[in-house]
Amino acid sequence: MVIESAPDFETQDLLINVGPQHPSTHGVFRMILEVDGEIVKDLIPHIGYLHRGAEKLCENNDFRQGVGYMDRTEYLASHNAELSYVMAVEALAELEVPERAQWIRMILCELNRLSSHFMFLGAFGVDVGVFGTPFIYAWREREALIDLFEEISGDRMMYAYFRAGGLAWEVPGNFEERVREVLVSTRQGMKDFDNLLTRNEIFLARTKNVGIISAEDAIELGMSGPTLRASGVSLDIRKSEPYMYYDQIDFEVPIGTNGDVFDRYIVRLKEMEQSVSIIEQCLERLNDGPIMPERMPRMLRLPEGQEVYIRTEAPRGEYGIYLVSKGGNKPWRLKVRSACLSNLQALKKMSVGQYVADAIIILGSIDIVLSEVDR
Amino acid sequence: MNNGIYGIEIAWLDAVIRLHIIVGLMTVVVMGLIYVERKVLARFQQRLGPTRTGPAGLLQSVADGLKLVGKEDLRPRNADPWTFELAPYMVFIPVFLGFVIVPFAFGMQVRILELGLIYFVATSSLGIIGWVMAGWGSDNRYAMIGGMRAAAQGISYELPLVLSLISVAMVSESYNLNEIVLSQSTYPNLLWQPLVLVIFIIAGLAELNRTPFDIPVGESEVVGGPFVEYSGIRWSFFFLAEYAALFIMGLIFAAVFMGGWAWPLGEELGRGWQILLVTVKTSLFIFLIFWIRASVPRLRIDQLMAFSWKILLPLTFAQVLINGAVLVYDAPLWILTITGLVGIAVLVRLIERAVRPSPAISNEVVTAGNEGAS
Numbered sequence: 001m002v003i004e005s006a007p008d009f010e011t012q013d014l015l016i017n018v019g020p021q022h023p024s025t026h027g028v029f030r031m032i033l034e035v036d037g038e039i040v041k042d043l044i045p046h047i048g049y050l051h052r053g054a055e056k057l058c059e060n061n062d063f064r065q066g067v068g069y070m071d072r073t074e075y076l077a078s079h080n081a082e083l084s085y086v087m088a089v090e091a092l093a094e095l096e097v098p099e100r101a102q103w104i105r106m107i108l109c110e111l112n113r114l115s116s117h118f119m120f121l122g123a124f125g126v127d128v129g130v131f132g133t134p135f136i137y138a139w140r141e142r143e144a145l146i147d148l149f150e151e152i153s154g155d156r157m158m159y160a161y162f163r164a165g166g167l168a169w170e171v172p173g174n175f176e177e178r179v180r181e182v183l184v185s186t187r188q189g190m191k192d193f194d195n196l197l198t199r200n201e202i203f204l205a206r207t208k209n210v211g212i213i214s215a216e217d218a219i220e221l222g223m224s225g226p227t228l229r230a231s232g233v234s235l236d237i238r239k240s241e242p243y244m245y246y247d248q249i250d251f252e253v254p255i256g257t258n259g260d261v262f263d264r265y266i267v268r269l270k271e272m273e274q275s276v277s278i279i280e281q282c283l284e285r286l287n288d289g290p291i292m293p294e295r296m297p298r299m300l301r302l303p304e305g306q307e308v309y310i311r312t313e314a315p316r317g318e319y320g321i322y323l324v325s326k327g328g329n330k331p332w333r334l335k336v337r338s339a340c341l342s343n344l345q346a347l348k349k350m351s352v353g354q355y356v357a358d359a360i361i362i363l364g365s366i367d368i369v370l371s372e373v374d375r
Numbered sequence: 376m377n378n379g380i381y382g383i384e385i386a387w388l389d390a391v392i393r394l395h396i397i398v399g400l401m402t403v404v405v406m407g408l409i410y411v412e413r414k415v416l417a418r419f420q421q422r423l424g425p426t427r428t429g430p431a432g433l434l435q436s437v438a439d440g441l442k443l444v445g446k447e448d449l450r451p452r453n454a455d456p457w458t459f460e461l462a463p464y465m466v467f468i469p470v471f472l473g474f475v476i477v478p479f480a481f482g483m484q485v486r487i488l489e490l491g492l493i494y495f496v497a498t499s500s501l502g503i504i505g506w507v508m509a510g511w512g513s514d515n516r517y518a519m520i521g522g523m524r525a526a527a528q529g530i531s532y533e534l535p536l537v538l539s540l541i542s543v544a545m546v547s548e549s550y551n552l553n554e555i556v557l558s559q560s561t562y563p564n565l566l567w568q569p570l571v572l573v574i575f576i577i578a579g580l581a582e583l584n585r586t587p588f589d590i591p592v593g594e595s596e597v598v599g600g601p602f603v604e605y606s607g608i609r610w611s612f613f614f615l616a617e618y619a620a621l622f623i624m625g626l627i628f629a630a631v632f633m634g635g636w637a638w639p640l641g642e643e644l645g646r647g648w649q650i651l652l653v654t655v656k657t658s659l660f661i662f663l664i665f666w667i668r669a670s671v672p673r674l675r676i677d678q679l680m681a682f683s684w685k686i687l688l689p690l691t692f693a694q695v696l697i698n699g700a701v702l703v704y705d706a707p708l709w710i711l712t713i714t715g716l717v718g719i720a721v722l723v724r725l726i727e728r729a730v731r732p733s734p735a736i737s738n739e740v741v742t743a744g745n746e747g748a749s
Binding site for chain 1 (some may be wrong): 411416419421422454516520521536586587590593594595596597598668669670671672673674675676677678726727
């Protein structure tokens with residue numbers, strides 16, 4: 001039986017404003033949901049609440065000072081953000097980075113990938129609706145990693161430890177032992193998450209077949225990182241364009257099959273296992289040696305009229321730096337290619353037609369860092 | 376009709392005194408429950424929980440209460456004044472009405488009602504009106520969505536809850552809680568009704584709006600749902616009602632399934648021991664709920680509805696029919712145990728099919744080899 005509603009009875013869709021102050025917008029992201037009952041009809045994202053002009057600020061600071069601004073664009077994976085920047089500067093200055101510095105950079109970047117993914121797992125657990133438990137689990141593991149970073153760089157989030165040419169100073173003497181120690185607890189933490197979430201029937205029900213994006217759409221939208229690989233595209237810059245010594249390391253790139261929220265979760269979890277194995281391989285190859293090039297000018301000046309685009313695989317995807325030099329000790333133009341901004345473009349496509357509760361976990365599964373989106 | 380057993384002639388005075396004792400006691404119990412929940416959850420999450428207020432943080436609830444009393448009583452400008460301000464009481468009063476029939480020990484209850492179970496279900500479902508009032512009266516879209524969710528959820532889970540209690544009442548041959556407890560002095564009802572026990576716990580979770588059914592108040596989605604605009608003492612009324620409802624549900628669970636004060640030590644026990652027995656059984660239920668809260672995510676509204684209407688309701692109906700057949704033909708009760716266990720197996724099987732939105736696609740995550748990008 002079909003019940004026809006009277007022609008003069010019109011319903012209106014409800015507009016809900018989610019953010020910038022909302023428990024699960026991951027910073028100050030704001031989206032306006034147009035909902036019909038519980039179904040999302042339209043989604044309008046608003047960004048820009050965290051715009052600080054980091055790129056422009058870099059133009060007024062020399063290459064040593066710019067590292068600090070890069071930290072603040074990607075505060076959950078600062079080492080990875082610094083890496084792209086210093087690699088861009090090194091490419092233009094034609095600096096040869098010593099071997100030891102490269103290995104330490106690789107270890108720190110992978111450790112930072114771990115800490116960043118732990119942050120994702122914790123926040124995602126809360127988005128899905130577990131009361132605090134995954135968050136505290138993640139925080140415990142992340143704390144161990146951040147303590148290690150603090151011992152090395154003196155800061156818990158804004159490390160400013162990489163320099164064009166190498167590292168700011170030598171790592172502490174017990175660096176290798178400490179890293180191995182942290183990896184033990186990290187392994188246990190990953191196992192805990194596997195038990196807590198991956199095998200939970202309600203978690204599977206909430207995440208499987210939700211927020212699907214196809215490989216073609218993901219590529220068209222310029223997505224990258226785990227969010228792209230979850231859709232089945234095996235693109236990892238560490239593999240396809242190896243930088244540093246990633247070509248000497250044996251690791252695999254986990255990809256998803258379905259492109260849904262669960263795949264984005266499980267790809268990250270599997271990626272963490274690979275990161276642990278990368279770090280262990282790096283530790284075996286770590287030798288003594290200098291950490292800065294022998295002939296390092298006191299004030300770095302780049303040649304005139306050159307430009308470079310360097311991209312690296314940050315935890316959230318392709319973190320690129322476009323650097324134009326017109327001589328002098330400051331960049332003429334610096335542009336950050338943010339993975340989060342590109343990944344966020346898929347939010348509307350993934351969320352429309354899903355439930356309100358799904359829109360929240362889809363946003364969580366993209367794993368944005370808003371200061372990278374807005375810069 | 377049952378007042379005679381107390382030995383007090385003026386029935387209404389007797390009832391008033393008992394009710395006062397219970398309401399006073401309940402406030403303390405709720406504060407204790409909040410403290411215990413914070414401690415238990417903290418232990419599940421490798422934290423310490425409250426430690427600073429009083430010895431081992433025991434006074435945390437008191438401090439919280441004082442803070443809430445001291446807060447400004449805010450009302451949004453566009454809120455509907457009457458609906459907004461009456462809603463906390465509409466949630467609070469029905470919950471406390473439920474205490475009228477709860478048997479704490481032999482003869483320790485406000486009133487023995489012949490239709491005690493029906494009375495309990497009737498009062499507990501009245502609270503939903505308060506939720507909808509809070510959601511509508513707040514003039515907030517989150518609150519409205521939360522209120523509507525509460526209404527949908529409350530109505531859907533009322534049915535399995537009622538039917539599960541009815542099927543127990545069939546076995547105990549009474550709606551009177553006192554007689555239900557007495558009938559279990561040798562064997563508790565959970566032996567005969569294992570399926571109904573599981574359904575009662577699930578539907579009870581939904582009725583109490585606890586995880587994984589805390590959809591109306593989901594913090595990460597609707598930011599506290601109907602309570603989002605409430606502050607201070609009004610908000611604490613909601614909180615009080617929530618934990619009081621949890622406690623009542625635990626007491627009903629103890630009385631209906633675990634044999635209350637009668638099982639396993641018989642009914643000749645002293646009053647103190649009976650109260651202890653009931654407390655232990657209630658704590659079991661409450662601890663189970665805290666445990667669930669610490670470990671599972673929240674369901675989505677459509678999954679929740681599908682679960683209630685497509686799984687719980689048919690299964691409880693089936694159980695009621697089987698109960699009827701067994702009782703009418705005087706068959707041995709162990710048949711019910713077997714059908715109940717079979718029912719649990721069916722339930723577990725069905726959960727996967729109803730909760731998942733569409734046929735599961737292979738969750739294999741392949742790993743690409745070392746040959747590079749495709």
